[in-house]
Amino acid sequence: MxxxxxxxxxxxxxxxxxxxxxxxxxxxxxxxxxxxxxxxxxxxxxxxxxxxxxxxxxxxxxxxxxxxxxxxxxxxxxxxxxxxxxxxxxxxxxxxxxxxxxxxxxxxxxxxxxxxxxxxxxxxxxxxxxxxxxxxxxxxxxxPKIYDRRTSSDLVFAIGFNNAIIEGQSLSDSPYKIGGSGFVELGWAWKTRLLKNTNAVRVKYGVSVQWNKLNIKDNQILTETDGEVSLEESPLDLKKSKFRTTNLVVPIHFEFGPSKKIVRDTYFRYSTFNQFKIGIGGYAGVNIASMHKVKYKLDGDREKDKERDLNTTPFVYGLSSYVSFGNIALYAKYDLSPLFKDQTIDQNNISLGLRFDLD
Structure with a gap:
């Protein structure tokens, strides 16, 4: 006890x-x-x-x-x-x-x-x-606020082949050289996420300058008669005949593809770095310059003629698309607007090349 x-x-x-x-x-x-x-x-x-x-x-x-x-x-x-x-x-x-x-x-x-x-x-x-x-x-x-940057920007550079789709002709029968015709595009683009909690859909928009060059073959030149533009054989022995347009455009694309969410102490980001992406959209703008240049020999002397503003369509618009992985894309664009305001045969500019989004 x-x-x-x-x-x-x-x-x-x-x-x-x-x-x-x-x-x-x-x-x-x-x-x-x-x-x-x-x-x-x-x-x-x-x-x-x-x-x-x-x-x-x-x-x-x-x-x-x-x-x-x-x-x-x-x-x-x-x-x-x-x-x-x-x-x-x-x-x-x-x-x-x-x-x-x-x-x-x-x-x-x-x-x-x-x-x-x-x-x-x-x-x-x-x-x-x-x-x-x-x-x-x-x-x-x-x-501290959780900072979410929904919009980013980058430099856009594209380069590749250029030609024209001509009514009633295949691309192989084009009067423009496939190898000698090209395009260059340089611009600045912004990309904005459309949805709040996912980065599956983005809109990409910006401002670009497009240079489209057509190298004319078979000793032909572009001529304008009463405002109507056509291709005719030159009486001279041409060394070079080419036509170039310069357009200032606003491209807009809807971009789709996966992304990686990166979370840090005070912010988070959605990154498309090294991700597959598809962009579908178009562009619209104005033609700011055009020039037809021919080179030839006359009496043993080298001659060069330039003709500007060859009745080119002042307002340009078209469709464009790209498929990319990372910062490099296969890029295509097609002008729905005709090359000239008045032309004997309808022809529309088309381009295919590589696009680089340098962020």
Whole structure:
């Protein structure tokens, strides 16, 4: 009986001691919560480091940086995350010391402590505490915004073959040389995500200058009679006969294809880097210049004639499309507008080549 009595008295004394201890330290629950978050701090920073290293490796694989630059970036990121862990845990230790020293601070979690705020649950600082973490920091700290850049821009450059679709003729019977006729396009484009939570559909729009050249074969020249343009054989022995138009256009394409979501501390992005893309759309604009140039010999002397504004259609418009992987695309465009305002046979410019989106 005495042994049993001693055992019961021992249990009562232990419970009483724990109760008194809790009364002596009314902030024990908050202290326990702060102790528990230290491991979470380490885990989060390690995850941030892992994501940063993956991004650096992707840039290395793409050839954007060298091995030495990649190693330097990794070392800097590792040092940053190590210091973050050290600083964040130091803040937590300071708060624990503050709670242990100031027993009169007995308000619930979330109260102000000398200008600091402790909050369990969804956090408000720059770290990703949206999964039930703990926020510790100034009460008046501005809440970082998750920055989402829905619009990006890049330089567009395209080059390739050019010719004309002529009514009643196949492309092989074209009066323009396939090998000697070409086009160049240079412009600036913006790309905007259309949907809020996915990057599956984008609209790409901008401003471009298009140069379309037609190299005329079979000793022919373009002539204008009463405003009507036609091809006729030249009485001279031509060394070169070519026609060029310069158009200022606004292209618009709807772009489809997968993308990768990149999440960082205070922002996220959708990246189409090294992804398959399809663009379908068109363009409209104005013809700002045209020139027909012929070269020939006359009495042993080299001669060159230039004729500008050969009744070219002033307003141009057409369809265009591209299929790309990464920044390189197979690109095609077709003018729905006729080449000349008044022509004996309908002919429309067509181009096929490569397009480079240099962001």
């Amino acid at each position: 005495r042994t049993l009595a001693k055992y019961v008295i021992g249990i009562i004394l232990v419970c009483a001691t724990q109760f008194v201890s809790a009364q002596d330290n009314p902030n024990s629950l908050k202290i326990e919560a702060l102790e528990a978050t230290k491991e979470r701090v380490k885990t989060e920073e390690k995850e941030f480091l892992k994501e940063a290293v993956e991004d650096i490796n992707a840039r290395l694989d793409n050839g954007d940086i060298t091995n030495e630059e990649a190693e330097t970036l990794k070392q800097a990121e590792a040092k940053k995350r190590a210091l973050n862990i050290e600083n964040r845990i130091a803040i937590i230790d300071n708060k624990i010391a503050l709670l242990e020293r100031n027993e009169e601070v007995t308000s619930e979690v979330g109260a102000n402590l000398d200008g600091f705020k402790i909050q369990i649950g969804k956090g408000e600082d720059s770290y990703e505490f949206d999964k039930g973490g703990i926020y510790i920091g100034p009460e008046n700290k501005s809440i």
